[in-house]
Amino acid sequence: MKSHSRFLHLAAIGAAASLAAACAPSTTAPPVATPATPQFISPITPQQVEGKWGLAAYHRPDDAVRTEKQAREGCRQPYVINAGPSGGFMMYLADESQPSEVVSKQTPPGPTYIGLPDEPPGAQTDREVVRFDSNVMVLKWVDPEVAGRYGTMVYVRCP
Structure with a gap:
């Protein structure tokens, strides 16, 4: 009987220790929640822009109509x-000699941009979509210095 009571005593001590450990505060920190970043949508599909385009650019808004005609000639x-x-x-970024893969991106209800997929909409390397339909695409560079050099780009779909 002595070994039986000793066994029960040790079992009780073990159970109490397990219970105490379960109730003790954890020494590991809970996982830190990373802030949710807004996901953007791609309102313009690659199929809508793939193809051949005439290209021209303007710096003054008064030149937009004339520039669209010049783009057709391009x-x-x-x-x-x-x-x-x-x-x-695939489109060229400013001052790049090789095209880069870009996407259209928008965080609703904001404007639509075309730029690198791993950057948020409106990044410095992006172009804002000023106008887009199946035949005309007008893009303005977000970076003011680049916009000053390249102007507002007018793309007209070639027949």
Whole structure:
């Protein structure tokens, strides 16, 4: 009987220790919640912009209509927008000699931008979509210095 009572005594001590450990505050910190970043949508699909475009640019809003006509004439040497390897489309960024994969992006209800997919809408390397339909796309660079050099870009779909 002595071993039986000793066993019960040890079992009671073990149970009390387990209970105390379960009630003790945890020494590991709870996971820190990262703030949610707004997800953007892509209102303009790659299929809508892929193809050949005439391209011209203006600096003064008064020149927009004239520049659209000039862009139509640019179809003799079109600006080609191809599909990107990851679901976007290929366009040149400012001062780059090779095209980069870009996407359209928007955080509703804000404006739509075209730029690198890993940057938020409105990043310095983006272009704001001023106008877009199936035949005309007007883009303005977000970076004021780049916008000052390149102007507002007018793309007119080639026939």
